[in-house]
Amino acid sequence: MTPSTLPVQKDPFSSRKPRVAVLKLASCDGCQLAFLGLGERLLELAAAVEFVHFAEMGPLGPLTDLDITFIEGSLSTREDLETVRSVRKESRYLVTIGACATSGGIQALRNLTSGESLSGIYPSPGFIDFLDRSTPVASEIPVDLELWGCPVTGEQILGALRSLLFGTTPPVEHDKVCLECKRRAIACVTVTMGVPCLGPVTLTGCGALCPSFNRGCYGCFGPSENPETSSLARKFAGLGLPPDEIARRFLFINSNAGPFREEGERWRGDHSHER
Numbered sequence: 001m002t003p004s005t006l007p008v009q010k011d012p013f014s015s016r017k018p019r020v021a022v023l024k025l026a027s028c029d030g031c032q033l034a035f036l037g038l039g040e041r042l043l044e045l046a047a048a049v050e051f052v053h054f055a056e057m058g059p060l061g062p063l064t065d066l067d068i069t070f071i072e073g074s075l076s077t078r079e080d081l082e083t084v085r086s087v088r089k090e091s092r093y094l095v096t097i098g099a100c101a102t103s104g105g106i107q108a109l110r111n112l113t114s115g116e117s118l119s120g121i122y123p124s125p126g127f128i129d130f131l132d133r134s135t136p137v138a139s140e141i142p143v144d145l146e147l148w149g150c151p152v153t154g155e156q157i158l159g160a161l162r163s164l165l166f167g168t169t170p171p172v173e174h175d176k177v178c179l180e181c182k183r184r185a186i187a188c189v190t191v192t193m194g195v196p197c198l199g200p201v202t203l204t205g206c207g208a209l210c211p212s213f214n215r216g217c218y219g220c221f222g223p224s225e226n227p228e229t230s231s232l233a234r235k236f237a238g239l240g241l242p243p244d245e246i247a248r249r250f251l252f253i254n255s256n257a258g259p260f261r262e263e264g265e266r267w268r269g270d271h272s273h274e275r
């Protein structure tokens with residue numbers, strides 16, 4: 001979770017409507033759709049700010065003179081990189097939304113391979129100017145706030161936008177999904193059903209969505225503070241998961257996020273003799 005070094009200002013914007021952009025890089029558009037899913041509240045918002053650029057909504061104006069820019073998607077091509085460098089210069093605040101923009105997302109799985117995966121997906125990958133790795137936006141430019149999730153929730157975006165518009169520091173989640181289960185009186189899926197769940201090492205913010213449907217968390221909100229990944233991985237082994245399956249639990253949507261990557265790499269292949 002990031003930076004929240006956002007300067008809090010009494011009069012954050014001038015008399016004109018704040019100019020807001022939602023930029024898409026390598027992504028599935030799911031986070032933009034979460035934004036659109038705000039429905040009527042988005043219409044109210046549209047009266048208070050000017051959406052200059054927001055592909056899923058319609059406007060595709062120039063990415064210049066921006067007050068707040070939300071970025072969806074990971075840095076996967078040279079064009080992505082050039083775009084975010086330019087947008088950073090043009091934006092007062094820059095917020096990444098979703099696992100792709102914040103940790104590299106599912107695209108970052110290719111970082112675990114030697115690159116041959118691209119030729120399995122694209123018939124002529126030579127036409128795309130890929131970067132060697134798929135990485136989070138903050139790996140290349142300073143980012144003011146990171147919102148995790150795959151997708152993020154509309155509430156997260158609205159909360160961040162509201163704070164920036166009012167000149168206050170946006171709220172940042174620190175708790176784990178487990179705590180959310182306790183608050184919502186959701187029975188622990190691991191204790192009651194033996195279901196492997198990443199909730200003990202994952203940031204909350206989703207309202208413990210998966211456990212509320214008797215499913216284990218797969219970590220889409222990224223690593224929590226002080227994640228005890230090793231203990232949890234050993235618990236998974238105790239539940240009968242083989243090493244490769246344990247590795248896949250960590251090397252999934254947020255495979256590029258440090259604690260998940262390190263734990264997943266430890267269990268890749270059969271390295272039981274090293275643990």
Ligand code: SF4
Nearest residue numbers: 030098099100150151
């Ligand atoms: S974070 Fe998930 S929902 Fe959002 S753009 Fe990436 S893959 Fe899609």
Ligand code: SF4
Nearest residue numbers: 206210217218220221
């Ligand atoms: S429970 Fe886990 S995987 Fe499910 S939405 Fe929440 S953070 Fe994402």
